[in-house]
Amino acid sequence: MTLIDPQEYREAFVQYLRKGTPIRFETKNIRPTTHYVWRTRRDGKVRSSHAEREGQVFSWDDPPEGGHPGEDYGCRCTAEPYLPQTSEFMEISLQGVSGGGAAWSSRDFVNHYYRGNGRGVTVRETGHLSAIVEEYMAQVESKLKDQVAREARKKRDGSFADTFYNTYGMTGVVFSIGDTVIGGEFSGNVEEQHGVLSVEGSFDFYLRDEFADPADIGIEVIDPGETIFENIHRPLDNYLRGRTGLPPRGPQRLGVQTGELYSITDDWSGTLSGQIYLDPARSAYG
Numbered sequence: 001m002t003l004i005d006p007q008e009y010r011e012a013f014v015q016y017l018r019k020g021t022p023i024r025f026e027t028k029n030i031r032p033t034t035h036y037v038w039r040t041r042r043d044g045k046v047r048s049s050h051a052e053r054e055g056q057v058f059s060w061d062d063p064p065e066g067g068h069p070g071e072d073y074g075c076r077c078t079a080e081p082y083l084p085q086t087s088e089f090m091e092i093s094l095q096g097v098s099g100g101g102a103a104w105s106s107r108d109f110v111n112h113y114y115r116g117n118g119r120g121v122t123v124r125e126t127g128h129l130s131a132i133v134e135e136y137m138a139q140v141e142s143k144l145k146d147q148v149a150r151e152a153r154k155k156r157d158g159s160f161a162d163t164f165y166n167t168y169g170m171t172g173v174v175f176s177i178g179d180t181v182i183g184g185e186f187s188g189n190v191e192e193q194h195g196v197l198s199v200e201g202s203f204d205f206y207l208r209d210e211f212a213d214p215a216d217i218g219i220e221v222i223d224p225g226e227t228i229f230e231n232i233h234r235p236l237d238n239y240l241r242g243r244t245g246l247p248p249r250g251p252q253r254l255g256v257q258t259g260e261l262y263s264i265t266d267d268w269s270g271t272l273s274g275q276i277y278l279d280p281a282r283s284a285y286g
Helices: 006-019 025-029 106-115 129-155 224-243
Strands: 035-039 057-059 078-081 089-095 158-169 179-193 196-211 262-277
Touching: 089 129, 106 196, 129 158, 129 179, 129 196, 129 262, 179 262
Parallel strands: none
Antiparallel strands: 035 057, 035 078, 089 262, 158 179, 179 196, 196 262
16 A cells, blocks of 8 residues: 555645645545544634544544544644554463461460560561452453553653552451552653554552451450469469568459551562553443
């Protein structure tokens, strides 16, 4: 197919309107591609119906209402040749998820509640970060891609950022973590060319939770071993110490333990790269 600048057609059409100069047959019928990207001047003079078409792809054989760019009266829009079809993709890669010790059991979480003096722990310290992140991504990966795609279309060219957070049920993964808040921020750049957006950027994820009730029923639990110590060994020990003139080791607590809530947190990161259509009607994302 012989290439011709669509600007030539627009100028020829303007001359037709102003002076009645016929448009050459080859100018009307030879086009650089089967489709084009609608481009406006992107200023305050652009009519609203044409502003909505900015960046959208149209077929030369199927003109929109009012005609192709430059055909409607006073239209200053142009048709940018649309390049061949582009394979869309959006890929997320995670960093900072590996590492950590042996996985804590529910008893380990409870023991830390009673003996950890309120010291916060990271999820990776409990050995459960990779499992939590895997479940989280299974729930939100497609949603994150769609969210980034929508924000990228709003910006179209340049840098942009967006935040996200929600509560996710992790009881089936780590019972002691349960429902937890996971969120983060995406910051990146988008570049638009021929109706296609190239997007890249990075994620900063966070998890914020706390362990406050080991029984998850609003009361503290009684540890059998501690109950035996508090009700038998401690009274006997205090009695013997009193016989020898020594002060007691402490008041009897009837086996009921008290603990301190502690935070469970972590952070990890990720990157995103992708290529999507500017027109959401033609895209698998957004």
